[in-house]
Amino acid sequence: MSRAKQIRVLILLLILTPLVFALSMPADPKPDWTRTIIVAVLPYNADGSQAAEEAIDRLRSTDFRPIEDYFKQQARHFGLPLDTPFRFHLLPKTEQAPGLPPRTGLFARLNWAAGLRWWRWMVDAEDVDADIFVVARYQAAVNGEIHLNSVGMHSPRLALVAMDADPRMQERNWVMLAHELLHTVGANDLYHHQSGLPIWPEGYAAPEREPRYPQPAAELMAGRLPIGPNLTKEARNLSETCIGTTTARNIGWFAPQKRCTPSAPFQMQP
Incomplete structure (x- = not known):
């Protein structure tokens, strides 16, 4: 191996070594919710x-x-x-x-x-x-x-x-x-990344609701409140959102009998 090639390899190792070290650091453990x-x-x-x-x-x-x-x-x-x-x-x-x-x-x-x-x-x-x-x-x-x-x-x-x-x-x-x-505690996005529309049923606050629209709230990990087919509105505050069962399961809160519950359900204006 020529000296020039040795130098290039050394430079590459100097660049990659800290990357490998940083990426190999142990993952943060998932919270068990026994403390704040x-x-x-x-x-x-x-x-x-x-x-x-x-x-x-x-x-x-x-x-x-x-x-x-x-x-x-x-x-x-x-x-x-x-x-x-x-x-x-x-x-x-x-x-x-x-x-x-x-x-x-x-x-x-x-x-x-x-x-x-x-x-x-x-x-x-x-x-x-x-x-x-x-x-x-x-x-x-x-x-x-x-x-x-x-x-x-x-x-x-x-x-x-x-x-x-x-x-x-x-x-x-x-x-x-x-x-x-x-x-940061394990939840995933519940919307389509191309359209931004919430994924049904996981990204809906009340997926079983009839009629389906408007939804009473935005599922927090979906981010938007469905008010019609292919039509949503931005959640303006936390009272217009809730945590659904899929998100609750992902972060370790899941209780099968529970459903997404906003503090202020959305109402369509006449």
């Missing part, structure tokens, strides 16, 4: 805007109480013997956060996945007492449009959640956060 899961929220200004900075400055730990209460109500419905499934802790704003996954390129995605594990390991090394980390990626709408791409992962137990900096959108932000949070 601590969720640490790290605000991050994803677009550097003044609106995002102001949204972060307004954040208080008590702002996450509605999400805690929502999960309390849903867990109680499924008979979970735990009063508070999740407790949120707001951490100081972070200046560095993982990016969203690249759309193409196997090596790029492997590098991104390894980077997530390194980032999570570094945060753990700071003695932050949390089971799940949520990076709240605040951004401002541009010309009325905003890209709300988010991702939640079971291993490492981490969510990167796009948050609208507009204070009027806070309740919608909580829906997004709750959705991605459940990904």
Whole structure:
């Protein structure tokens, strides 16, 4: 082997070794729901805007109480013997956060996945007492449009959640956060990724309902409320959503006799 080739192989090994090490780290265990899961929220200004900075400055730990209460109500419905499934802790704003996954390129995605594990390991090394980390990626709408791409992962137990900096959108932000949070404990998306339509029956709050439409709520992991064939509306707040039996089974809450129960069933306006 020529010296030049040896150098190329050495460089490749130097690149691949940390990737292999990071990707081989043990997976986070699935929660057994015998204790409250601590969720640490790290605000991050994803677009550097003044609106995002102001949204972060307004954040208080008590702002996450509605999400805690929502999960309390849903867990109680499924008979979970735990009063508070999740407790949120707001951490100081972070200046560095993982990016969203690249759309193409196997090596790029492997590098991104390894980077997530390194980032999570570094945060753990700071003695932050949390089971799940949520990076709240605040951004401002541009010309009325905003890209709300988010991702939640079971291993490492981490969510990167796009948050609208507009204070009027806070309740919608909580829906997004709750959705991605459940990904970290084993829930799957229950919508068609091409059309965005909820999958029947798993993604429907009341799949056996007659007439089928409108549905009383949006299943949280489906994200949208079916109001007609191929017609849905966005869940504007958590009271318009519920956790269905498929999601309950995936995260370890399943009780066969229970059904999805929203706190405020949707009513069609005349």
